[in-house]
Amino acid sequence: MAANGNGEVVVNGNGAATARKPKGLLPSITTSDKHHGVCHDMSAPTVKAQTIDELHSLQKKKSAPTTPIKGFQGTFAALSEEERQKQQLQSISASLASLTRETGPKVVRGDPASKNQTSPRVHQQHVAEPTISASDSSLKFTHVLYNLSPAAIILVDLFSFANEVDCHCDKLIHPSIYRAELYEQAIHYEKGSFITSTGALATLSGAKTGRAPRDKRVVKDDVTGEELWWGKGSPNIEMDEHTFLVNRERAVDYLNSLDKVFVNDQFLNWDPENRIKVRIVSARAYHSLFMHNMCIRPTPEELEDFGTPDFTIYNAGQFPCNRYTHYMTSSTSIDLNLARREMVILGTQYAGEMKKGLFSVMHYLMPKRQILSLHSGCNMGKDGDVALFFGLSGTGKTTLSTDPNRYLIGDDEHCWTETGVSNIEGGCYAKCIDLSREKEPDIWNAIKFGTVLENVVFEEHTREVDYADKSVTENTRASYPIEYIPNAKIPCVGPHPKNVILLACDAFGVLPPVSKLNLAQTMYHFISGYTALVAGTEEGVKEPRATFSACFGAAFIMMHPTKYAAMLAEKMQKHGATGWLVNTGWSGGSYGSGSRIKLAYTRKIIDAIHSGSLLKAEYKKTEVFGLEIPTAVEGVPSEILDPVNTWSNKLGYKDTLMKLAGLFKNNFEIFTDHKIGKGSELTGEILAAGPNF
């Protein structure tokens, strides 16, 4: 908005500001509306300076004239490289452009603090012709720390421990070089960044240490209004296009106000035919390194041909949204605009928002191509048998898919196509609370140079991490590239799954450690998406809290759950996959009296599923839930297989079982009016596959 000399501000019909003409003073300022009523801030008299530095130098009189630096005159090869870089910078400038001003910012490569960097002046030829404008932001350069930039290579020479990174693949050398630079940036500029005793980058995500699903917004327009799931139970809280643009402008202005921004150009999805190009613009080295680890890292050649991204994230997480903005209910806003292929983050620095924001995008794009997107881990045996691990947060997807005896395809996000499965990501995001070397050796060993360790507590002098310490949060996390797991399968693709394992951490302690499911039961439990954890770290909280999250990921799905469920049923049927329900939670009583099932036992159960031996076991049916449970599993005490045996208070067991069954029933009511799949046969079977009492 513009204010006149009297401090009056007038907003015209377009939301653009014009100063009212005070009598006898300057003429009023009018804004051009030649661009469809959008206000361009080019109304004030021009300033000669092209940069802030220049502006400051103009202020002081110089005694000797300066010779303007001419354009770079190199060899033909150098010129074509220059041309390529020019296009890259123009592309980034376009990403960062305000929608209401003429052009993007003047972007240059490299850290402004580094003396070795090429001076901005040399790069002026790379950006669009400067516009005539009086805004301060149009005078400044935004330095871009771009993946695989030559600047990174200069910096790494000074950085000895980059050599310690063990890279098995030539193509991965460049990314590790980039990591070193990001370490330096984080440690230098971001309070709370430290190198731990094993070389990981410890960092703090700020006030938010988990995702904020209530602050997620999705632009509802004619198309998404029809296609997406809205209303009760849906994760998609609407916002309009205009409000999105308001938040976008806020984020872009914030990013442009900084001396430097980080730009990652990367890929999603290891299936080459369905690969998505993403650009992440962020303000923190932590965010850049996190996404560098989590998305697929392009080779230098792939980066040269990157072109225009399919989707762009603007992460301005340190800056809040404006709470006076329509639709905003807090200072945090995570906004998805599918038509513009953009996402804006304001008011949260929790890096998982970027990862899961892109996952939401995949949950929209992939089903439109008849590809099923899955919130699941995935691994493969030596014989090519693939297993999927579904489950809500903390149920064991990462822990159980990371198996020293199997190839890791991915720990959290996958696609299932006509030809098989593919990981969406290039890294893993493991929970670290109570992490131990003995129980989870592969994850433990992955926490080394290049890994981002969020919100952990470490010993001041030894820099040894205390994984039991929950002082910052219980949701401590490690993000590492998938190749840090020794038996990762790269490329991360595999054949059709043989087993579909549904994980539930049942803190009520009444679900059996393992049950074999028929297709209707698999669908019932997939749509229910149950888990029950113990509420936070608050003292005195004894009662487990049941969570039902459709498709084991309601926070990320975009269309109605039955759409994904129907696709899963169709694929499981077609490829003959077996469904399993595995309780990784309590046994011998609810939280408080029982205890969590030993990870070693769960691993034995999973081994028996993989090997095929469990399929051949003897089964009996449980009451109420009607689950088929084995009478014996190798390496697991038989008495724990039927939970009733483990409870000393049998009445308490029955009460708790009935209580949980009631919760399942209530939850499923919202789905009873929905048809699943083509015929109505499956729908009826699914409705009958829940608890019976």
Ligand SMILES: Nc1ncnc2c1ncn2[C@@H]1O[C@H](COP(=O)(O)OP(=O)(O)OP(=O)(O)O)[C@@H](O)[C@H]1O
């Ligand atoms: N019996 C068990 N089975 C599986 N995990 C267990 C078991 N007992 C304890 N755990 C612990 O539970 C946690 C499971 O977390 P994990 O990182 O695998 O969750 P996740 O399903 O990948 O969740 P997210 O989607 O949030 O990443 C780990 O900390 C693991 O050590």
Ligand SMILES: O=C([O-])CC(=O)C(=O)O
């Ligand atoms: O997104 C996160 O913060 C962690 C995660 O994987 C999940 O919650 O499923």
Ligand SMILES: [Ca+2]
């Ligand atoms: Ca995980």
Ligand SMILES: [Mn+2]
């Ligand atoms: Mn997850």
